Amino acid sequence: MPRILIVGGGYAGFYTAWKLEKKLRSGDAEVTLVDRRPYMTYQPFLPEVVAGSIEARHAAVSHRRHLRRTRLVAGMVTAIDHAHRVVTVRHNDGHRFELSYDVIVVTAGAVTRKFAVPGIAEQAIGLKNVEEAVAIRDQLFTAFDLAAGLAPGPRRRKLLTVTFVGGGFTGVEGFGELLSLATALLKRYPEINREELQFHLVEATGRILPEVTDGPGRWVVRSLERRGAHVHLNTQVTSTVDGHVVLSTGEEFDSELIVWATGNGVNPVIGRHTDLPVDHRGLVVVRPDLRIGTEENPMPDAWAAGDDAAVPDLASPVPGALAVPNAQHAYRQGKLLARNISLDLKGKRPKKYLHRSLGAVATLGLGRGIFQYRRLVITGFPAWLMHRGYHVLAVPSWERKLRVLSVWLTAALFGRDIISLAAVQRPRDAFVTGGEPSIPTEDKSPTP
Template sequence: MYTALGLQKKLRNGQATVTVVDPRSYMTYQPFLPEAAAGALEPRHVVVPLRKVLRRCNIITGRVASIAHQDRKVTVEPEAGEPYDIDYDILVVALGSIARTLPIPGLADCGIGFKQVEEAIALRNHVLEQFDIAASTTDEEVRRRALTFVVVGGGFAGAEALGELENMAQYARRYYPRIGKGDMRWVLVDAAERILPEVGDEMGVYAVEELSNRGVEIRLKTFLNSCENGHVVLSKGKPFDSNTIVWTAGVKANPVLADSDLPLDGRGRVTCTADMRVAGTDDAWAAGDNAAVPDLTADDPDAVCAPNAQHAVRQAKLLAKNIVATLNGEQPKEYRHKYVGSVASLGLYRGVAHVYGVKVKGFPAWFMHRTYHMSKMPTFNRKARVLVDWTMALLFRREVVTLGRMRMPRDEFRRAAAPKD
């Protein structure tokens, strides 16, 4: 979206036609997904509608099935109808990444992802549904299973999702007199020695202490072996049952790239030069999670930029300038950005940060997290809506209501319309 927006602004009328192909009609600002899941932000305010922002671009809602750069063709699978090919002169590959999963028994059936806004909404509804189940049953096993929540992956997505959801659950508990604080069980599982490695060792230790003080079980150097039918078996400790298994254990480049003739590195990302041109081509470019762009600020000459939003947004903006420069006969610029640090939220008024070598924790880090990400939120419209949501949250209590049955809007009608025996 950022690349298309830059091209839309910088290209002269009639100079080129920009076509954007995406399976969703909006861009998701992923750093705000935990707050959307916890109800602190309206889900519609963490996404940017492409057709509203990219008014001078041609938007196609469909999935890219394959790329044949030698023939200058992209095969698109639309929402409905038969696949078709799109011809192009210049290609920008910004397919991003998908969840990196493992062949763990039961994961595909029981796991819940946390990368798209629909997953965040579903997870919020699901957690609150478990409260309804636990408060309405007389079966202790059903109750225990409903109130056990497992998050696999201790990076940004996992730690922030758990922190926000646990915070929301503790607030929601006041409306469920039969559910005590000790009835809930939150488990964070990670194969590494610490969580949130991006914020450094000291802040990672603080994050563990903060979550542990809130009753969260931190299982480090631990693997999920299986979760068939919600029966969780870890590499350490006793097995237990859970209705909620959230998978946030890393990402990988979009597998569509494997069905292309573009050069890929060992991790399946497009091999790029420092100006984000696809290696060996003059008319193909790439940026973001699916691009292996050399990190010119690193000491290692073979280092590439990490797949995170900090690089992706900056790469996208420079990429638009580079494409326009080449169209005007000018030389593109190399991407160079020194990593400034990281911020992470652990729930309301709690956070950790390591920015420009300065370590911050607690409320100041939480405030830095909100301030930074609001500044990076695309469009003034969305910035204003996010700010209003936060202001309303200060004035009024959270809404604790599940709309999970919206996934099945016709069930009640089907029962009413079913023929009677």
């Protein structure tokens, strides 16, 4: 049997494996998927995980639950040698080994783009994985708990200041949802005034949400500012050392929570540790049918899709345009990948990827959203309902759809769950200390 190796179990990788199981009969091929995580992250739900509107596990889709005929390897591909049809894998327990294959599918996904800004590596957190979304939510809860017991002063101001860097969909949606959560928390914390909350959104360009046109983008800025947020356009973060944020405009402030959401960066494995062709940005060169290579020089038995692939956008009027690296494209590319691999194994001609955008929809917090399709723009509560409706239909499997719907219904009746589980990141502390009081190392400010 031909051995198909899928590198990465995110959107494109998961859908490729899932659909291959439906298209291939037992014995047609042996499919192996390599990924560090045992699940696919449904990233459009991460802002709602941040806001506590969705249970964290419901934003993840288990590989083992759905990929029943796929061999799953818990590890990370660190090098690809297509000339010899072999990859190097670092298992989650640390040991390395090689896997051979006949057909490779590169869907490793991108990583969070970082810049050489002092303090970012030590102070900031990304928003690309479920674990990061949960940590952001718990950090906000912890900050409220600490601030409520402090007298007004620098430490309290820092705890109640949140900074998001990046005005794309991830940054704006996460910012809007966390602002909505923080505002809702105020009625549970009478010690904290609304004026003490400081939310900063920093964007290096002159607009946010590049997927929508200028008018709707400006409306989002005005909407956030009416809710008390500070939106800094044409501004860069130059330092975050010790949580002290310095902006290129000269403004400075202390911020306890700094979220780095500046878009996708090149996957280092794909960009530097493979003999597959990559472009000047480190993306895999892909033909319209998702086969790696060019029309003149296709690579045999090699396919790619998702955020780390330069997939031509045939629906764009701009020559040479590439498909936007988002969930809408990745999931459709994964489905087509499975179809094309199946056709190729049968000696048939694969299909080209062509998808016309269904529009852009974003959540800006509970009951707030924006939707645009060409000249049609819908804002406020209707757009928020459209956002929820679209994504509950798009998340894989009826099991996940029903779980998400049940949480939304419960929240509508009883409100959001505001329990912080920050201590779960240090589960042995209570056992190790045995109840002995410990002296905090970060904050020794006196309580009022």
